Amino acid sequence: MTIDVPTSRSHRSLPQLQPISFIGADGQPTGVPTDGLTIPSDRTLLGLYQKMVQVRRFEAQVTHLTRQGRLATYPSAAGQEAIEVGATTALAPGDWLFPTYRDSASLLTRGVPVTEILSAFRGDWHCGFDPNEYHTSPAATPLATQTLHATGYAMAAKLKGEDACTLTFLGDGASSEGDTHEAFNFASVWQTPTVFVLANNQYAISTPLREQSNATMLADRAAGYGMPGIRVDGNDIAAVFAAVTAALERARNGEGPTLIECLTYRMESHTNSDDPTKYRDAEEVEHWKQFDPIDRLEKHLRTARILDDATAADITASAEELATSVRDAMNTDAEVDPSELFAYVYANPRANLATQQEKLEAELATAAQP
Amino acid sequence: MTVTTATTAEDAPTPVSVTMTKALNQALRDSLSDDENVLVFGEDVGRLGGVFRVTEGLRKEFGPERVWDSPLAESGIVGTAIGMAMAGMRPVVEMQFDAYAYPAFEQIVSHVAKMRNRTKGKVSLPLTIRIPYAGDIGGVEHHSDSSEAYWCSTPGLTVVTPSNPADAYSLLRDSIASEDPVIFMEPKSRYWMKDELSLPVQTAPMDRAQVVRVGSDVTLLAYGPTVRTALAAAEEGAEHGLAIEVIDLRSLSPFDDETVSASVRKTTRAAIIHEAAQFGGYGAEVAARVTEANFTHLSAPILRITGFDVPYPSPKLEEYFLPTAERILDALESWDWEL
Ligand SMILES: Cc1ncc(C[n+]2csc(CCOP(=O)(O)OP(=O)(O)O)c2C)c(N)n1
Ligand SMILES: [Mg+2]
Numbered sequence: 001m002t003i004d005v006p007t008s009r010s011h012r013s014l015p016q017l018q019p020i021s022f023i024g025a026d027g028q029p030t031g032v033p034t035d036g037l038t039i040p041s042d043r044t045l046l047g048l049y050q051k052m053v054q055v056r057r058f059e060a061q062v063t064h065l066t067r068q069g070r071l072a073t074y075p076s077a078a079g080q081e082a083i084e085v086g087a088t089t090a091l092a093p094g095d096w097l098f099p100t101y102r103d104s105a106s107l108l109t110r111g112v113p114v115t116e117i118l119s120a121f122r123g124d125w126h127c128g129f130d131p132n133e134y135h136t137s138p139a140a141t142p143l144a145t146q147t148l149h150a151t152g153y154a155m156a157a158k159l160k161g162e163d164a165c166t167l168t169f170l171g172d173g174a175s176s177e178g179d180t181h182e183a184f185n186f187a188s189v190w191q192t193p194t195v196f197v198l199a200n201n202q203y204a205i206s207t208p209l210r211e212q213s214n215a216t217m218l219a220d221r222a223a224g225y226g227m228p229g230i231r232v233d234g235n236d237i238a239a240v241f242a243a244v245t246a247a248l249e250r251a252r253n254g255e256g257p258t259l260i261e262c263l264t265y266r267m268e269s270h271t272n273s274d275d276p277t278k279y280r281d282a283e284e285v286e287h288w289k290q291f292d293p294i295d296r297l298e299k300h301l302r303t304a305r306i307l308d309d310a311t312a313a314d315i316t317a318s319a320e321e322l323a324t325s326v327r328d329a330m331n332t333d334a335e336v337d338p339s340e341l342f343a344y345v346y347a348n349p350r351a352n353l354a355t356q357q358e359k360l361e362a363e364l365a366t367a368a369q370p
Numbered sequence: 371m372t373v374t375t376a377t378t379a380e381d382a383p384t385p386v387s388v389t390m391t392k393a394l395n396q397a398l399r400d401s402l403s404d405d406e407n408v409l410v411f412g413e414d415v416g417r418l419g420g421v422f423r424v425t426e427g428l429r430k431e432f433g434p435e436r437v438w439d440s441p442l443a444e445s446g447i448v449g450t451a452i453g454m455a456m457a458g459m460r461p462v463v464e465m466q467f468d469a470y471a472y473p474a475f476e477q478i479v480s481h482v483a484k485m486r487n488r489t490k491g492k493v494s495l496p497l498t499i500r501i502p503y504a505g506d507i508g509g510v511e512h513h514s515d516s517s518e519a520y521w522c523s524t525p526g527l528t529v530v531t532p533s534n535p536a537d538a539y540s541l542l543r544d545s546i547a548s549e550d551p552v553i554f555m556e557p558k559s560r561y562w563m564k565d566e567l568s569l570p571v572q573t574a575p576m577d578r579a580q581v582v583r584v585g586s587d588v589t590l591l592a593y594g595p596t597v598r599t600a601l602a603a604a605e606e607g608a609e610h611g612l613a614i615e616v617i618d619l620r621s622l623s624p625f626d627d628e629t630v631s632a633s634v635r636k637t638t639r640a641a642i643i644h645e646a647a648q649f650g651g652y653g654a655e656v657a658a659r660v661t662e663a664n665f666t667h668l669s670a671p672i673l674r675i676t677g678f679d680v681p682y683p684s685p686k687l688e689e690y691f692l693p694t695a696e697r698i699l700d701a702l703e704s705w706d707w708e709l
Contacts, residue, residue: 096456130492137456138488142480148446149481152453159409159435160457178473182446189441344491345526347549348577350624 014229015219019263020243021233025291027299035230037242042306048089048237049297049307050315052081055105056294057319059268061326062104062118066272070330072123077105079235079267080199082293083169085109086240087197087262090248091167097136098150098168100143102199106169110136114322115329122334125341135164143174147183147196154192154251165193165251167244173204175218181225184259188227193251195244196259199234201266206279219261227257234262235293265291338364385566393535394424394556396569397542398462402432405460408546410437412447412464412500421466422502422561448474448499452481455495455551462546468503468515475520482551483526494549498542503531504595504645506559506692508685514558515682516646521553522623522655529622530576531555533597535565537573537620544576555622557594579626581633585615588702589633589640591656593619596643596693603695612702622652627663630656634664641673641701643693648676670705 022039024030040048059076066074077084084105091097091110099106107117112129119128120139127138137153140146150168157164174180175198187194198218202209215221222229228250232239240262247258265288269276276285301307342357388396401408410425410432416439419426429437440447444465451461465471471478478499485495505514521529528550532538538556545552574580582597583604592600597618604614615633619626634640640660642653653674661672675693683691 126488126490131456131489132492138485138493140481142476145449145477145481148449148477149453149456151446152450152455153457154453155450156454156457156459159459164457166453178443179445179449179477182441182443182449185441185443186446186450340490344487344489346528347486347491347494348528351627352624 013223015217015222015231015261017216019231019233020239021236022238022242023236023296023300025235025296027296027303034239034242037239037246039238040241040245042301042304044241045238045297046301046306046311048085048241049294049301050318051085051089051109052237052294052297053315054319054322055081055085055108057323058108058114058326059105061323062121063268063272065327065330066121071118071121073271073273074121075102075271076268077102077266079288079292080201080264081105082237082240083197083199083234083262083264086237087167087169087195087244090241090244092163092165092248093135094163095135095165095167095248096150096153098146098153098166099136099139100146100169100171100174101139101141102171103139103169107134107136107139110134112136114326118330119334122330124334124336126344144170144177144179144183146170148179148186150196151183151187151190151192151194151257154187154194154257155190158190158192163252165195165248167195167197167248169197169199171204172198172200172202172209172212172218173207175221176212181221184221184225184227184257187257188225191254191256193254194257195247195251196257197244198259198261199264200261201264203266203270203280205270205274206276208279217261219259222259227259229259229261231261231263234264235291235296237293237297383568385568387564388535388567388569389562389564390532390535390538390556391422391424391561393539393567393569394542395426395428397539397546398425398428399431400570401460401462401543401546402428402436405546407458408436408460408462409454410462410464411440411451413442413466414439415464420464422556422558424500424556424561425464444470444473445477448477448482451497451499452477452485452495455497456485456493460496460498460546462498462500465499465501467509467513468501468517469512471499471501471517474499478521478527478553479524483524486550487526495551496549498545498548498552498554500554500556502556502558502561504557504559505682505688506595506645508688509558511682511684514688516644516677518555518622518644519646519650519652522652527551527553527623529553529555530620531557531594531622532620533557533560533592533594533618535563536567536571537618539569539571540573541576541620543570548576555594559595560598563598574620577621577624577626579617579619579621579629581615581629582618583614583616585613585637587613587637587639589615589617589630589637590698591617591619591630591640591642593622593644595645599693599695600643600698603698606695607699607702610699625656625659627659630660631663634660635667638667638669639702639705640668641675641698643675643698645677645692647679648674649679651676673701673704675701
């Protein structure tokens with residue numbers, strides 16, 4: 001009996017060591033090999049710049065409102081705007097996005113209205129928006145579970161011969177969950193049109209990356225699943241956008257899934273209730289400021305004479321408008337209807353829920369009497 | 371039990387002997403034929419036809435794009451089925467054995483059960499999770515669990531279990547057609563049970579319990595594997611002058627209060643029988659809710675005749691663990707019958 005020994009691999013085995021990056025922290029070309037990716041046009045980059053400015057303003061405003069107690073909790077993606085905006089913008093309208101709690105900015109980029117994005121964080125029980133309208137799944141909080149939903153959705157699209165691809169975000173911490181590994185494996189075995197965007201911000205709440213994984217880099221894991229893995233500078237939106245665009249193109253061509261690890265840093269605390277001084281020092285945060293995704297793109301665009309003061313002022317003004325609309329939306333208390341507790345649990349109505357609803361309504365009626 | 375066939379009397383095929391496995395297989399075949407969105411996948415369900423042969427022949431008939439062997443990971447199976455259901459499919463997935471559904475627990479409890487609620491009804495998950503369960507087949511450890519209480523205590527799930535081939539067919543077809551996700555629990559020890567029937571068959575609605583033997587003295591509430599045990603106890607009880615009514619619950623969640631209360635008000639005594647351990651088990655919920663609704667009609671406390679509060683035992687010890695007809699009758703004797 002003989003065992004077949006492979007003579008080649010179906011894809012380039014491991015990602016290059018240096019993260020792919022077009023635009024350096026100083027706004028200049030990095031000269032890093034880009035593994036066949038091409039830098040987006042300056043027009044595209046200007047659009048991405050505008051969205052990042054909006055998203056940053058949004059995150060700052062929501063964080064502020066959370067401190068004031070207008071939201072129950074909020075995980076900000078400040079510092080990670082290039083991943084949120086770059087990856088989401090690369091999607092076609094018919095593609096499906098599978099976000100996490102960290103990815104409100106991707107929902108904003110996808111066009112979900114502010115009040116709907118923030119509904120769950122304000123303490124409501126539902127995701128706030130119609131997933132079918134925005135081709136976007138409710139944000140998942142149980143870590144990594146959404147990676148499987150993205151894989152399954154893509155499998156269905158493939159079976160139906162539809163063009164839709166799926167994209168899902170996950171964190172460095174979530175990459176240790178079993179579901180991540182199952183999703184990578186299922187997606188690769190089934191060759192589903194799925195893009196896994198791993199936002200490696202180097203912390204899972206307080207746990208640093210070195211205690212999360214002993215791999216040289218998280219993108220290395222793709223090789224074990226027979227899937228291409230690449231690592232990009234997650235603060236260079238040109239690299240993120242180019243990598244996701246290329247991965248979606250492969251997916252659409254029937255060439256299966258891709259893992260894209262985006263190196264970044266979370267500038268805010270995990271959520272408002274976290275105390276990051278317990279696990280990281282101020283110098284580290286300071287250090288990361290020089291790699292800011294917006295600053296560097298602004299430098300690049302100004303050098304390329306695509307962005308001038310007037311356009312920059314317009315962009316800032318539109319971000320302020322967005323902030324105002326966020327404040328307005330959050331200044332009115334969300335109406336809740338206790339009867340809705342029972343309305344959507346089952347498609348087929350249930351007697352026990354009806355009885356409990358009646359009791360609650362009777363309670364409320366009594367309470368309402370003078 | 372009342373069984374109505376879907377066809378008219380003239381062209382009704384003559385009943386043949388059908389095992390539960392065969393009935394389930396036919397239900398899957400008919401669902402696959404009727405609705406192109408139905409997909410069947412899981413561990414070894416394709417080429418092998420499943421370790422219990424429930425999916426036998428389906429891959430060949432419908433092709434590997436409708437019926438296929440997935441990688442071996444239960445959370446992956448359920449998690450991807452969720453994504454497929456979001457895309458408009460009706461996946462039917464198999465957990466190879468009861469205890470091997472546990473890796474999928476998070477996906478089932480946090481997503482399958484909740485998706486409809488957290489999307490305000492915009493996204494339903496019409497998926498069916500088939501779980502062979504319970505013991506009495508000489509299975510080695512981890513192959514005989516009864517996990518129904520976990521699923522039943524999760525709002526958002528529908529949990530059904532057939533006790534006979536006709537219900538196996540009818541309940542599985544209804545589960546696959548349901549907009550709500552269904553945990554479909556298949557009693558392993560009854561897979562090879564045969565009944566004379568002609569398929570397709572439509573039995574009682576999926577959310578209803580069925581009186582399978584009429585009696586006036588006691589109501590035995592049973593489901594899945596214990597229905598046969600309860601019927602045996604009723605048979606034996608009759609020899610001693612005890613008229614035992616037996617109800618096959620069929621639907622564990624929702625619970626058919628109406629059918630059960632009507633019976634209990636008539637007999638004034640009830641016992642619930644299941645293989646799973648007693649403490650925190652499904653029987654506790656049944657005893658409590660039936661008592662709450664019928665307290666003044668009851669002559670005695672509702673009894674639970676169940677497995678012991680120990681892990682499911684090895685094959686050599688399972689006969690001591692499983693509720694038997696004798697144990698049921700002994701338990702009934704513990705009541706004060708003068709009341
Ligand atoms: C299954 C599960 N376990 C634990 C948690 C609690 N939790 C929420 S976020 C988080 C850290 C996740 O870190 P990472 O994946 O790196 O994402 P990040 O928050 O950095 O964006 C933890 C432990 C959870 N949501 N789900
Ligand atoms: Mg992280």
